[in-house]
Structures are given as C-alpha cells and as structure tokens.
Amino acid sequence: MYAYQIFELGKILRAQRLSPARLAKLQAEKLGRLLRHACGHVPYVRRMFDSQGVVPEDIARVEDLSRLPLTDKSFYQSLTPRERGADDIRAERCKTFQTSGTTGLPLRFHMTRRDFTMRNLNSARAYLASGYKPRQRMAVLAGDRQVNEKRSWNERLGLWRRREISSWKDPEQWLDELESWKPHVLVGRVTTLVLLAEAARRRTRSVFAPRRVFASAEVLDDPSRSLLASTFGCPVLDFYFTFEGGCLAWECPACGGYHMNTDMVLIEVIRDGKPVSPGEEGEVVITNLHSYAMPLIRYRQGDSVVLSGKEPRCGRGLPLLDRIYGRKEDLLVLRSGRRIPPQAVPHVFIPVPGVGRWQVVQTAVDRLTIFVEPKEGFDRAARLLLREEMMKLLREDIHLEIIEAESLQRDPSAKFRPIICEVKR
Numbered sequence: 480m481y482a483y484q485i486f487e488l489g490k491i492l493r494a495q496r497l498s499p500a501r502l503a504k505l506q507a508e509k510l511g512r513l514l515r516h517a518c519g520h521v522p523y524v525r526r527m528f529d530s531q532g533v534v535p536e537d538i539a540r541v542e543d544l545s546r547l548p549l550t551d552k553s554f555y556q557s558l559t560p561r562e563r564g565a566d567d568i569r570a571e572r573c574k575t576f577q578t579s580g581t582t583g584l585p586l587r588f589h590m591t592r593r594d595f596t597m598r599n600l601n602s603a604r605a606y607l608a609s610g611y612k613p614r615q616r617m618a619v620l621a622g623d624r625q626v627n628e629k630r631s632w633n634e635r636l637g638l639w640r641r642r643e644i645s646s647w648k649d650p651e652q653w654l655d656e657l658e659s660w661k662p663h664v665l666v667g668r669v670t671t672l673v674l675l676a677e678a679a680r681r682r683t684r685s686v687f688a689p690r691r692v693f694a695s696a697e698v699l700d701d702p703s704r705s706l707l708a709s710t711f712g713c714p715v716l717d718f719y720f721t722f723e724g725g726c727l728a729w730e731c732p733a734c735g736g737y738h739m740n741t742d743m744v745l746i747e748v749i750r751d752g753k754p755v756s757p758g759e760e761g762e763v764v765i766t767n768l769h770s771y772a773m774p775l776i777r778y779r780q781g782d783s784v785v786l787s788g789k790e791p792r793c794g795r796g797l798p799l800l801d802r803i804y805g806r807k808e809d810l811l812v813l814r815s816g817r818r819i820p821p822q823a824v825p826h827v828f829i830p831v832p833g834v835g836r837w838q839v840v841q842t843a844v845d846r847l848t849i850f851v852e853p854k855e856g857f858d859r860a861a862r863l864l865l866r867e868e869m870m871k872l873l874r875e876d877i878h879l880e881i882i883e884a885e886s887l888q889r890d891p892s893a894k895f896r897p898i899i900c901e902v903k904r
C-alpha cells in the first residue's frame with residue numbers, strides 16, 4: 480500500500496459519513512467525469528449516446544441515467560475489445576481479469592491500476608467497518624488462479640496480511656492450512672465455507688478459530704449462517720460482491736441491513752424499467768464509477784434485492800438494502816406469480832433426516848425437481864417428509880420429483896447454485 484492509496488482510503492472513509500445530499504453530489508460528480516471520458520473515448524458509449532440523442536451534460540443526476548439503455552453481459556460479449564475499451568488507455572498497462580464463465584461465455588475485463596486500487600480500497604472500507612483490523616491476518620478461499628504468492632511491503636510490516644487458499648484442494652487441506660496460519664478473518668463463497676465448516680466438524684479437535692467470517696458471492700441463507708456461526712463461534716457477515724462491480728454492499732450489524740457503496744459503484748434498483756420504492760424487490764443495475772478502461776454503464780447485474788426504507792443508525796450516509804436475493808434465476812416463480820426467495824428454500828430441508836447437499840431445479844411454473852445427496856437416514860419416510868415440507872412452502876399445485884444423486888458438485892471452486900429456476904420470464 481503506497482502513500483496515495485492511504486490518502487484515497489482516508490478520502491473514502493470520510494465519504495461514507497457524508498450526508499445523503501453530499502453523497503449524491505459526490506456521486507453525480509464522479510458520474511459526470513466517467514460519462515464525459517467514456518463518451519469521448521469509448522466507441523460503444525459514443526454510439527449509445529448518439530442513438531439516444533443525448534450528451535453527457537444531459538445526465539446531471541442519477542435519475543437522468545434512465546435516458547440511456549440498459550446493458551448486460553451478452554451485450555459486452557458482442558462488442559470487440561476495441562469497441563468496449565477506452566482508446567486513450569493502453570490495454571497492456573491495465574490489469575486484465577476474466578469472469579469464470581460459469582454462467583456462459585467468459586468475459587475479459589481491463590482495469591486501470593488506479594481503478595483496481597479503488598476497487599480494493601472499497602472492499603477494505605467494508606472490512607474495516609465490519610470489525611477487521613489492519614494487523615489481523617485474512618485468509619481467502621479463492622479459485623486456484625487467484626492464489627498470489629507475492630508479498631507486498633505492507634505485509635512484511637505486518638499490515639493487511641492476506642493469504643489465498645486454493646479452493647481446488649480438498650476441504651481437509653484448507654483446514655490444515657488455516658490451522659497452521661491461524662488467520663483472524665476468513666473470506667469465501669457460502670458453498671465453500673459450508674464445506675469447510677463440515678470438515679471442521681468432522682475433526683475432533685480443530686484449532687482454527689477465526690474472529691470473523693465474511694461470506695460472499697452467493698446467497699447466505701439462514702441455515703448456512705447458523706452452521707458457520709456455530710462451527711467457528713464468531714460473527715458471520717454477508718458481503719455482496721460481484722465480479723463487475725467489486726463490493727456493492729455489505730452487512731452492517733448496527734443497521735440490520737446492507738450499506739451500498741454508492742459513492743464507488745452507482746446502484747439502481749429497477750423493476751419493469753422503473754426505480755422501485757423501499758420495501759419492493761427489484762433488479763440491480765450498476766454503473767461502475769471506477770471503470771475507466773472499460774466503462775460499465777447501466778449494467779444489469781442479474782441479481783434481485785429489496786431496498787430498505789430505514790435510515791442508517793451507525794452514522795454512515797450510505798443507503799441501505801434490506802435483503803439480497805441473489806441471482807434473479809434463483810427465485811422460484813409459481814403459476815400464481817408468487818415468487819419464493821432463495822432464503823426460504825433451505826428451511827424445507829431442516830427437519831428432513833439424511834439430506835446431504837441438495838439442489839432445487841424448476842423447469843416450468845408447475846414442475847420442480849429436488850436433487851438430494853442421500854446420507855444415512857434418507858429413507859421412504861424422509862422422502863415423504865421432504866415432499867410435505869416443500870408443498871407447505873409452495874402451497875400450489877406443482878409436479879414435484881425427488882431424485883437421489885451421488886454427487887451434485889464435483890468442483891468446489893465453481894459457483895454452486897442450490898436453486899436454479901429455468902422458467903422463462
């Protein structure tokens with residue numbers, strides 16, 4: 480961490496405590512700067528503005544963004560690197576990242592070093608707010624390619640020490656590494672953390688005792704949260720990270736919701752093209768205010784959330800989300816139009832004996848399949864109970880099939896989706 484990074488961190492730490500009006504002003508300034516740059520240097524953005532007959536000056540406030548069309552991953556994939564990249568930023572001077580491609584074709588992203596720094600500082604602010612101390616060791620269960628062996632000078636001074644642990648190894652090996660390095664803080668995907676907790680429970684004497692667990696990238700449902708909390712005996716906090724936007728929101732214990740980092744990534748929550756009111760569910764659309772090499776403007780993140788109507792109690796001005804439902808496809812949609820949030824589904828499995836990993840796949844409004852990795856005790860009575868519990872949740876006529884499968888997930892580093900809804904909408 481260099482002097483300018485400390486300076487920038489100081490700036491964003493102060494920004495989170497600005498009043499909502501001053502935050503909106505800061506956001507509008509950053510948005511204007513990004514749009515002027517993008518319109519001047521990024522071919523696809525210039526085309527987008529021309530086709531709508533607007534110039535960057537027409538978009539002075541967040542509400543004016545609706546004059547621009549929405550974009551999504553497949554749109555960016557349809558563009559050539561030249562069309563989506565800034566012509567005044569040399570790609571070879573940027574950091575390049577690639578999405579894992581679990582949702583389809585992978586997409587390459589360029590990030591300037593400054594934008595990459597801002598992305599990391601944005602996460603750092605969220606960690607600090609959640610009780611992380613710079614002298615604590617942090618372990619991250621990451622994909623194999625993300626393991627970084629290089630140590631920066633601040634780590635040698637004992638600050639922001641971080642190790643990535645490859646989630647491609649076995650959970651037993653993660654636990655060995657964690658027990659020998661003894662990190663204070665653990666970060667990982669929900670599914671990976673659950674696998675780790677199960678491994679820790681199998682050991683009679685596990686010496687791994689973190690002070691905080693940060694769950695990210697998937698919906699943190701109540702059973703997973705209580706499993707992690709009881710296994711590791713520490714607070715478990717939910718972070719909303721996306722590849723495209725970095726840390727979008729994080730759970731604030733004082734406020735009982737998720738603060739959105741709206742000074743770094745502008746977040747619109749919309750439904751049928753219009754912004755939703757507090758308490759309503761909507762789709763997340765981001766404009767990454769620090770995406771100068773490859774501007775992401777009105778990008779449909781594919782997740783669904785509920786805006787909170789509550790005022791923050793912790794002294795921060797960053798607005799709150801009430802709930803994060805994760806990927807839009809993960810909501811079950813019934814014939815009546817009712818939507819079942821993914822957090823509700825795991826409760827169905829709690830009273831049923833002998834259920835290992837499970838997956839719920841909805842192929843039509845009236846067809847649902849439950850895949851179960853059976854363990855001892857998953858007998859005929861258990862199957863009947865599972866059916867009964869699921870029907871209690873759905874409360875609608877639906878064709879329900881239960882299939883036993885030996886293994887539902889072979890690669891623990893992949894984003895395992897426990898709930899998949901394939902219904903077209």
Ligand SMILES: [Zn+2]
Pocket residue numbers: 731732733734738791792793794795
């Ligand atoms: Zn708060």
